[in-house]
Amino acid sequence: MGISSPSLSAILCTFNRAELLSQTLDSIIGQTLDRSNFELIVIDDGSSDDTRKVVQSYERRLPLRYAYQANAGLASARNHGIYRSQARLLLFLDDDDLCGPKLFEEHLKTHAQYPEDHFAVLGHVALDQALSRKPVLHYATEIGCYLFCYSNLKHGDVRDYPYFWGGCCSCKRKLLIDYGVFNPVFRFGCEDIELAYRLSKNKLKVVYNAQAVSTMVRDIPFDAFCRRLIRQGESQYVFSQLHPDPEVQKWTEMIGAEEEWQRIEPVYEAVIRSARELDRIANLKIELGLELDDVTLDLLHRAYRNAFRACKLRGIYNRRREELKNENDGYAGHARD
């Protein structure tokens, strides 16, 4: 924005992850990009733990600015970060990822190759080696593509909006200032793709840089992953209601969802219980140093697939029911007037 502005603003939104945060901040200290060329904006989304203290302990080691807000969700926190940033390029980071040493440099390099405002850059998130042995995370990243999925991408690919993945993408600040920011209705999930969908009307393209590496280091056990997918389903419903475009309906998995949920709802608890049990056994075997045979793996993956789909559908229908209830309450209130 100005002559003395850094080249890149890294925006790190965080909520109650003080323990992991110091690892993330350490990884930023190790960037090959000179400190004068970047700034780190930490948006504390209402943490009640030691987040502030942890961030403050890095003030001398990093060109960082800390800002606190009452808990408002990821979209609001990212918007806060966008408006506090000074650089031409914005890189969104997740608070459970460690940045590879060349992460910032690689993002800058790709933007230099694609200087027009409508090009964003997608980096590569790898799963921490220890975590990749966890069956649920292996499935979520390598097979089910629930967290990230790079199997159909190669370095240098230029893709459309569905590849604008929030915690590992960078873009020009001007693109967001000129054409739109995150919709604060999304507290978790879909905030990135919904924004990218709107930006795609202004030609957004996403360039994949496989060398811009970060590593996810937070374990997500089975039940936590299920809760995450329920929230994801809720956000998908909201996204589908905002944009009737058939492409969005497809992406949000709304087509045929109602019939599917009617089939699943009566057996929902059993589906989750069964997958949880298989997950427990698989983890136990791994802890004991045993291999998972093909039959077990096949069974486990089928159980995960069914459970995760069920969770997403539950999220979709939680939100839908809530909306119907609000509508009905509204009518009732109106009638009383």
Place this chain on the structure above:
Amino acid sequence: MSHSILILGIYLLDKPSYICPIKSDLSRSTRWEVEQRWIGLGTSPIPEEVGDVTLRKVIPPAMKFPLLNQLLAEAKLDRFEFVLVCDDDIVLPDNFLDRYLDSVSQYDFALAQPARTHDSFSPHMIVDGFSGHPFVEQLDGLLARQTRFVEIGPIFSVHQKAFELIFPFDEASPMGWGYDFVWPRIMIDAGLKMGIIDAVPIAHSMRKSGFYYQHEKARAEMKQFLAQRPHLTPDEAFFIVESYAA
């Protein structure tokens, strides 16, 4: 000059508006001595409820900021700590004026506005990056923010220490297009703070900003206005200097 506020505005007589509830809401302050001065624009009769605060009726066409200048010229500004300029198509939250002015005073904003609610016009949607920008949409989680941007409407306040810098309005842009990119330059040079109060957002969802329906004309007018004055670009203006949360 103590705890007095002058409220100025133009309301439309021939189109639906919220002028009556706005007038009523703004008069309910318990801590401020409020004086309201409005002009009714149109040919229909002045509503009885706002007769006591309407100085006169003006037959269109007339431009907003020259009319506001007339109101300013007729008032004794040195009696007031703040001037609040208000449109007729907004919905104010409960106890707006006291809460808003508490925050504006606390953060020492010489030029300020309340944020817009999420259901106001143009959330996340942008017309050429200028009018109704999502930058002014409420940032959940914040009480207020020091910014480099306060928009020309639907509502903004000026503290007494900025009266000479902001008033009278520059009639080279009679609808005000472009003021909001010139004002930050003026305020920065004067060492004064400007900001947005997120804690008391107003709803702006009745009529779209004139910028939308007079888009090309407004854009050209703004471009010409800005070309002759020091100003910030949108990229520079849509910036939070400091944010405040509970």
